[in-house]
Amino acid sequence: MSTATPFFKWGYVTSQWGQISSDLLQHIALTLLAVAIGTVLSIPLAMLAWRYRAVRTPIFGIASALYIIPSLALFAILGPITGYVASYPTAEIALVGYTLLILIWNTVAGLNAVPAEAREAATAMGYSRNAALLRVDLPLALPYIFAGLRVATATVIGLVTVTALIGLGGLGQQITYGFTIGFNTPIIVGLVFSVALAAVFDLLIVGVQRLAVPWTRSSRRARVV
């Protein structure tokens, strides 16, 4: 750091607001798409894994592998498969991959936590096993699913920045730009906005949870692996 330059320059934020806000919007779009697809895939997969022992191991195995492979490596591995490394499909498949283990794990944990009495009552009322799973067990597992959603969303928001290395990145573009020209301010902008975005999304999910699952006020902590 040269002595003449301050650590953070506010002028950058005001003069580059157009670029920052468009990066922020791309960040939000990449995040929402990944979490939405991840949720749509995870809940049925979790129900299958919970219901049928035979598919449990392959489902958790594949989800764990996608989770463990570092994001940058996953982009490079997916590139030749999707055709282009620097593309939305590459980024989205990888981002969705990271949500699967978190969401499936939490959904299964939620189904496991359903009280036996509730399940027995459903049977007594004439629900078949599958109907009960959909209309009794799944709603009762919602607090766990929401907990998973919070973790998955925060994780994706952090990971989207890495997609800057394959030419996307949302706020990650601020980070790589700052690094390339050796300028602190864009990096700090990327960092602070990512953290703030994660906090806002977390509050939104908690808000939706209170509306959707009014019988639980306290949010349960997510557990993964």
Added chain:
Amino acid sequence: MSDWDHFRHFMASVVGWFTTSANWTGSSGIPYLFLRQAELSLAVVLGALVVGGGIGLVLGHTGRGGLVAVNAANAARAVPTLALLTLFAIQPSISLKWGGFLAAFLALLILAIPPILTNTYVGMREVDADVRDAAKAMGLTGGQVLRRVELPLATPFLMAGIRTSSIEVVATSTLAAYVSYTDLGTPVISGLSTENTVEAFSGAILVAVLAGAVALGLGVLGRAITPLPIRHTRSGTALTTA
């Protein structure tokens, strides 16, 4: 050429990359890159164990600062790794130290501490209060309770924290190649920037295998050093990735 021919050609090139002797020797060879990544990751995890484990043990033993300890891991999840790496890497006082090692070490350390701290704290608090009271009633001092009762019982949680941290650190040390540290991330980064998909893909396979080996190895180790009577205990808070 059909897609299948493309794929076969590509995989043959990948096999070619792995069997090129130049990729196995010298300062850009796989063994050297692996050692650099292992060296960085090990230093970071040990550092995080001292700092995070130490704070977790003290807070857990005294029962103070619980809110901070429990939320540390979740708060850290949202911090973009790339931002910390690049920020440290462009501070001249840091970036010039030890070939980029210090910048990568500091960025990774910040990420590695929270999971260990949170898990250690939670593990200490999960120790049954009756067990703790019984130990005190038998005349054990505070330090003895910590070493001989709380710590062994908290082992599954502590190991889960170390495992989470290690997976995250190994993954993130790949990104350190972007800020000019040299390790297995280097072929991935250089392959991506020069559109050499074979090099990027091959490097990525090595990184993926390393991350998988660390995850599996630490899982086995965690079970092995957990005291027998509590091996069934499932533990650990959520993971993070880079």
